[in-house]
Amino acid sequence: MSLLTIYHQIPKRYILSILGFFGMLTASILRSNLSIAIVAMTTPTLEKSSINTTTILAADYNWSSTTQGYILSSFFYSYCAFQIPAGFLATIFGGRILFGGSIGLCALLTLLTPVCARSGPGTLIYLRILEGLCSSCVYPSLYAVWSKWAPKNNKSALVTVSFSGAYFGTFIIMLLGGVIAADWSWEWIFYLSGISALVWAVVWFPATIESPATRQNILVEEVLYIEEGMGKTISQKDAVPWKDILTSLPVWSITAAQFGTNWAIYAIFSELPTFLVESLDFPVDTAGLLAALPWLLLAISVYLTGIISDKLVEKYHTLYVRKLIMAISFTLIASSFLLITLLDASNRVLIVMGVIIVMGACGPAWASSGVNQLDIAGRYVAVLMGISNSIGSTPGFLAPMITGYIVENPHLKREWNIIFIISIVICVLALGCYLCCAAGELQAWALNNNDEYEPMLDYPISSRDITLGCYLCCAAGELQAWALNNNDEYEPMLDYPISSRDISERSFE
Template sequence: MALSLPHAHHMTPPVRKENGVASILNGTDTDGLGAAWRFWHRRRYVVAFLAFLGFFNVYALRVNLSVAIVAMTASRNVTLSNGTTITTRDFDWDSKMKGLLLSSFFYGYIVTQIPGGWLAAQVGGKRVFGVGIAVTAFFTLLTPPLTYVSVYLLLAVRVVEGLFEGVTYPCIHALWARWAPPLERSRLATLAFSGSYAGTVVSLPASGYLAEQFGWPYVFYVFGSVGLIWFAIWWSVVKDGPEEDARISPEELKYIQDSLGNTSLKDVVHPWGKFLLSPPVWSIVMAHFSENWGFYTLLTQLPTFMKDTLKFELEKTGVMSALPYLVMAIVLQFAGHLADWLRSSGILTTTQVRKLFNCGAFISQTVFMLLAAFLLTPAGAVTCLTIAVGLGAFAWSGFSVNHLDIAPQHASVLMGLSNTVATLPGMISPVITGYIVQNKVGL
């Protein structure tokens, strides 16, 4: 498929087929399965929901250290057997070491983006996605005992976790290339991606609670166990393509196949030279990089900012840090459906929707992030950061689905390419922050 963005983006809703079964008329579901809200009757939405839970685990396993590290390095009073009370902490890491620990995940994560997309096209997105999360969950369970041995083992574990989580975003597009009808791409993809923010919403306060009530090791034990349980369900339910799913109805199978045509990915030859010279590809790459810079900075530093600058207690730090991502998860559902509705109704072309949602979100986020820097009160800072993160949902309905618009057969490797560059902020931002913010300044 050509990588010419304008031609690929000016898609119109397919006309109704003569048999009346496979059509996407005005963005409605006419696959013979009844009301659209009964999503559990549609296997493609079952896949999307389980992918949502998968990304929930991806981020729960990723961000738990952001909260746990606060407890791991916090000072506490301990009464010795002789009655003497001393102040101690489990690990005496300075801001530079903490920045390195928080960024180490991304040193592994960046390596497997493009290989993950390629591998998913060869062996199937379901397998790569599931195994990537399962191995990450397993190493999460090993984190506490290895950390007590050496901080460098913790660094190594985080790098390995990054290696296996690095395949998740690219390989999910291999699934959508076979499961998602063109005018349902935004809603299916954003439903799955919103699991990332739901995982952040739950894991940040839950990590704070577990660390406060049971000790920081339980942060890793609980989320590692949940990840392995999810893997067992995913592996038994999800198939790489609709034609492999024994539970799919004949109507839905025909609907998907007629909408997508040939979806075989194994024999696709990826034109790497065209990728690297394509302006549409690089526009996606830069949009992805820009969104992730702000996101990863907040993801790794917001709990510390809440505690050190806004003076929230550890449990409240987790709750308040999660608030922006709760808004993001909610707005993402609205943005995905709105994007598909605008396209299917003919109000805007696909190109116009992607540009409007992406650039509009970026401009709005810039305004509120700048306001947060000047309104350094708890209410003002939390409000501005929440709005800024929430508005990012519209950007995700722009660039994150765009790979499927311009070249669905190559979408997994294109996502790998863009997410490789977009991982750099996760590596750079915590380290830069650790060097810049060495003196804690309260309000």
């Protein structure tokens, strides 16, 4: 059997998940590479000569901390602002081309980073804004792809495998970025990341198709398996139900959960190296390794959560599984932040363990809220992802900004404790919002745009709501005719017993 034959026998959704993993990995590296490279760009270096003399070489760029902050945060301005338009484009035109094209274009811009840096910080800021604009399409477009490819039975595993690549990418760049800068030069951080992303894009386009409905290079059995039970695909004539989406409580519960998760992640990511070196007195090289390890745990936890979720959904209601995982995750996050706050700076090992637990617990929280978007939005998931990620990504610049304002002296742990307390409050509020307002079923506005669905309910629904509605409309309080005697005239009324659960289940069949 040839390799080509084996390749065609592999389910295309698995190939898509693997390629999506490496796509998110390269996209994450493109986003994070400057955070690592800017240290080498602005730090003097030591050079040893053959006669054992040491020379201090000036930094390539003498940018102030304020200028560096503007450069690093510029990416997120356009990244957050264009999430919703990106979700709309992915919904209308499909996610495959947008996903591959956005990463490929961002890779080309990344290759220009050394040139723009030499032109001045203003030029570099403009370049990072353009990169943020390109990267804003990544998450919504991949969600649009999975809205056509992810069957219910293994939806969580497929989606979380692909999106976990983002955290592996951050782990790789944090672990190897400093080594590349030290052994070669900081320019090679951008060259290698840009070239690797372009190579991925070249593989992505010929190896993927927009939808299984095209039936190109895909087994008929897999097409039938994927399409069974999935809603109709959106066409260019379908109007996005913006009002229903923006007034849906489950949408905002997911947005709140994503904001809380990203706050915990960015609060750790943006300031962890400084906290480890300045407040806990770790050496710089050790701090770099410790800052990278939590990202590996985060990536693994996202992947494992997807597998566990699929197993649980087979036995329990989807909403119960999502809320259970979210509750456990945010409880661990808030408890670990509380542990870090209460410990003295001398307890360095316990504090580091708390930091690692925070990052690891963010994985299940993100996986639950991320897959929940597919649960409720169906073919409009790219729009929902644009909304939630637009707001949910604001901690990318809010966390460093607030930390810089509060932590005036990085050596004092009591100032860092304020950031940890703020993080606890945000996590508790996010969890409360999610537990109160989340849903586990496809919402009424995601079913289709025909008028026949509009009178159903004017707010997001769940199986519990349908059960209650059926009871209120159809229940009776008197002894029924069929209970009075056994005459045949009453037998055709119902030929089997029903329950509210049956009505709930049959309402969506």
